[in-house]
Amino acid sequence: MTDFKIHHRDGEGVSIIELKGYLDAHTAPDLETAFQKLIDEKKYNVVVNCRDLSYISSAGLGVFMAYVEDIRKNMGDIKLTNMSAKVYNVFDLLGFPLLYEIFKDEQEAVLRFGERKK
Amino acid sequence: MYDVVSVAVKMEFSSLVVIREFVVILSFVLISLYIINRYKSSPHSAPKGISRLFLMIVLSLLFIGIAIIFQPPEFYSRDAMNFYRSAVFMIFSTLITLILAVLALYIMLTLRDLVFFKRKKTTRRYYLAYLVFVFAACAGELSFIHLEDMFIPHIFYAGAICLIVMNSFKQNWIVYLSKREKVYSIVYSILLFISLIMLDVFLASGLGSNNAIVSYSKPLHSFIWLNAIFGTIYFGVAFISTLFHLPTAEVFEKKQSELNSLHNLSRLVTQVFDFNDLVNTVTQMTMEVCDARSVWLELFSFDDKTGEMSVEVVSKKNITHEEIELYGKSDSTQLRRYILDSPKVLLIEDIWFDRRTKSLKEKGVARGSLLSIPLLSHGKLIGVLHATKEFQNSFDQEDIDVMKTFADHVSIAIENSRLIARSIERERYHQEMMVAQKMQKRLLPQQLPVISAVEFAAISESSLEVGGDYYDVINLSDESVGIVIGDVSGKGVSAAFYMAEVKGIVLSLSKICRTPRELLLRANDTLLSSLEKNAFISAVYAVLDISKATLTMARAGHCPVLYISDETSELIKSSGIGLGLTNGSQFEQATEERIIKLKRGDICIFYTDGITEAHNENMEEFGYERLVKIARECRDCSAEAMKDEILNSVKAFIGQETYSDDVTLVVVKWLGNSN
Structure with missing residues (x-):
């Protein structure tokens, strides 16, 4: 259960976080740290790639809620991409698609940030 | 007497001698036996x-x-x-x-x-x-x-x-x-x-x-x-051999007293509660065994936040606090610094002339030698045992060895007392959690309403002592019953507090709100201000209208209600967002209501994700399909039997007795007529 990894890379004006494994109450603090770091570095355009995310619990979902307000206040956003059906179902049940933009593909999300800049 | 002599004279002389010898030997043997018996009883x-x-x-x-x-x-x-x-x-x-x-x-x-x-x-x-x-x-x-x-x-x-x-x-x-x-x-x-x-x-x-x-x-x-x-x-032999033993007598005596003191120490170490007794014994024994001038034992404790060290002298013999401070803290000597930097045995052969302590001479500290033994626990320095002697170069390897052993004993005793304190703390925490668990159990319905047209069955089990799942079946009026199920994000104590809050909110709102949607909207408004940013609650609220045979429900991000009728099985996933996730208007827009017309034998199953996300050791999830299949097969059962069947299937699937998440299940079976 505790097998969880975060990979962070920077695109053009966009920070991309790749999640891998199980995001639950035990591993949520790791993601919190990652978000806090982005906010400290004033990187507010965040794409979270969930391609390798196999499970997300309510505590994991809570992490997005904890930081999205700060990020949006600074004209940024968190966009979620590449979710498996199972993970999407968890997001969907809670109504997250109404709160976050969720894309099939990471590139779409990056492009979306670009559009808004113009 | 005369008779004896006359008989003796008459007898042959040699036989008289033999008899006399026997009498003499016999009487001596008797005297001997008496003395030997007496001798045994005297301590010798x-x-x-x-x-x-x-x-x-x-x-x-x-x-x-x-x-x-x-x-x-x-x-x-x-x-x-x-x-x-x-x-x-x-x-x-x-x-x-x-x-x-x-x-x-x-x-x-x-x-x-x-x-x-x-x-x-x-x-x-x-x-x-x-x-x-x-x-x-x-x-x-x-x-x-x-x-x-x-x-x-x-x-x-x-x-x-x-x-x-x-x-x-x-x-x-x-x-x-x-x-x-x-x-x-x-x-x-x-x-x-x-x-x-x-x-x-x-x-x-x-x-x-x-x-x-x-x-x-x-x-x-x-x-x-x-x-x-x-x-x-x-x-003669004893004299000579004692003479030869005399020079080693002192060493032997010292070893003997070391052994005795170690024996006493071992006994004391197990009596953790007598910690003062132990440290006093250690300093006293160091005094005696090493023949020291003064001995003191200081313990270090480090502040968790600042890392600042404080020193406490727990026992001292023949030395004042002022003098200890001279040894330990003096700016120019910083003896403590030496030990803190490298926790090893510190032997100063001559206090007045060693570069580490020479300033002590001007401060009026008497000449002599100093031995400081660090106390280590799990490789961490926790204190120092110091001893001084009157003369230079007077600590020998024996002293070092024995003081090391003493220091080890103190370390063990300290470690023991810490472990005991920790386990007491843990026990206290456990007791508190048991109280919390008991209180939370009382927040859940003790008895479900008994209504002729409906069967209710419900269960809630926490994976930890307390959990964040909540359900209730509320009698709203003679004609209607409110059914609520909720799941607070996260687990444990924080979830349990929110669960209690949700219960309060739902109970009070259920009396004034006419529709499930309205109740959830107002609950969201209330919770939004009180929940932490990363906390939210998923819930379903449904109102069963008995006269109309309808179930009206609204879903706030919760698992879809499973509806089973003779013809169909449906996971009712009406649109909605979890409570505490967003502001009123967006929540209001998103939340829709569903009305189900009930027919005799219809079953509605409310549950939390502890059921569907329960996983076995291969990390496979129980999932919706299994739930639907079991409920479908069991649709003729009573509500109670349905509840047990689902719960047993989940347990059988995960292959162990404990859940990884809180599990809650409410089964409602409609036995009335359809309208």
Whole structure:
């Protein structure tokens, strides 16, 4: 259960976080740290790639809620991409698609940030 | 008396002698048995036994001396008939033989104790062999045996002397004497040696008093003589070997006291609650064992946040706090710094001239040497045991070793007391959680409403002591019942608090809100202000209208309600967002209501994601399909049976008794007519 990894890379004006494994109450603090770091570095355009995310619990979902307000206040956003059906179902049940933009593909999300800049 | 003499005269003389000898030997054996019995009951340590023996020998020698001075000339004949010639001789010879025989017995018993000290298997054998030869030699002296001219008695004597020599090397008792006792023992051994030689010389002499013994009983004379020789040789050897043991006596004594103190310490270490007792014992023992001038034990504690160190002197002997501070903190010396930097044994041979402590000279600290032993627990420095001695270069390896052992004991005791404190804390926490669990159980319905047209069954189990799942079945009016299920994000205590809050909100709103949607909207408004940013609650609220046979429900991000009818199975996933996730208007827009028209036998199953996300060891999830399938197959069951069936299936699937998430299940079965 505790097998969880975060990979962070920077695109053009966009920070991309790749999640891998199980995001639950035990591993949520790791993601919190990652978000806090982005906010400290004033990187507010965040794409979270969930391609390798196999499970997300309510505590994991809570992490997005904890930081999205700060990020949006600074004209940024968190966009979620590449979710498996199972993970999407968890997001969907809670109504997250109404709160976050969720894309099939990471590139779409990056492009979306670009559009808004113009 | 006259009769006895007249009978004796009539009898043949030799047979009279034999009878007399038997009577003498028999009476001595009886006296011996009495003395041996008495002797056993008296406590006898080696030095005490020796001094008592010495006193007896001196008194006996005095008696002999007086006898020699006053002995009449007829004593000089060794003829056995002497005995019958004069009453004075008769009484005197009986007295001196008895006194010396008893003395010999005491010599024998005292030596037995000394020889048997820390005995081995062979010790007893050699001693018994000695006794056998002594008795054989004595028996050989019986007048009626007539061995005087033969070779055999010489063998007995020679054997006895050989065994005396062999037994004389059993001197283990000396080793265990203290130095003081060894000095005493040297004096007593030499005195005993000399006095016993005097006794030997007397017994070998042709003095009249000696003749009195010989003519009284030859076997007893041999007995006395052999034991006197044994005593002479034994104490001679004892004198020499004590002399050789004397130089090592101090070392041996120190080792002994180390052993004793370690034994006491080990006992104390297990009594963790007497921590002060332990540290005081440690400093006291260091004082004694190392012969130190002053000893003190200081413990360090580090502040968790600032990392600042505080020092507490838990025990000190013969030193003031001011002086300890001089040693420890003085700006120029910073002795504590040295130990903190490298927690190793610190030995300062000369306080005045070592570069690390030389400033202490000006501060008026006395000259001497200092030894500081760090206390380590899990490789971490937790304190230091210090000792000073009056002279330079006076700590030796023994001192270092023994103080290290003491320091280890203190470390273990500290570790023990911390472990106990921690386990008490844990136990307290556990008790609190049990109370919380009990209270949370009471937040859930103790009894479900009993209504003729509906069957209810419900269960909620937490994966930890307390959880964030919540359900309730509320009687709204005669015609309607509210059913709510909720799941607070996260687990444990924080979730449990929110769960209690949700219950309060739902209960109060259920009385005033007309529709499920309205209730959820208002609950969201209330919760939004009180929840932490990362916390939210998923919930379903449904109102069962009994007269209309409808179930109206609204979903706030919760698992879809499973609706089972004869024809269909449906996961009712009406649109909605979790409570506490977004502001009122967005929430209001998103939340829709569903109305289900119930037919007889329809079942609605409310559950939390603990059911659908329950996973087995291959990380497979129980999932919706299994839930739907089981519910479908069991749709003719009662609500209670349905609940048990689902729960058992989940347990069977995960393959263990404990859930990884809170599990809640509410089953509603409609038994009324459809409208």
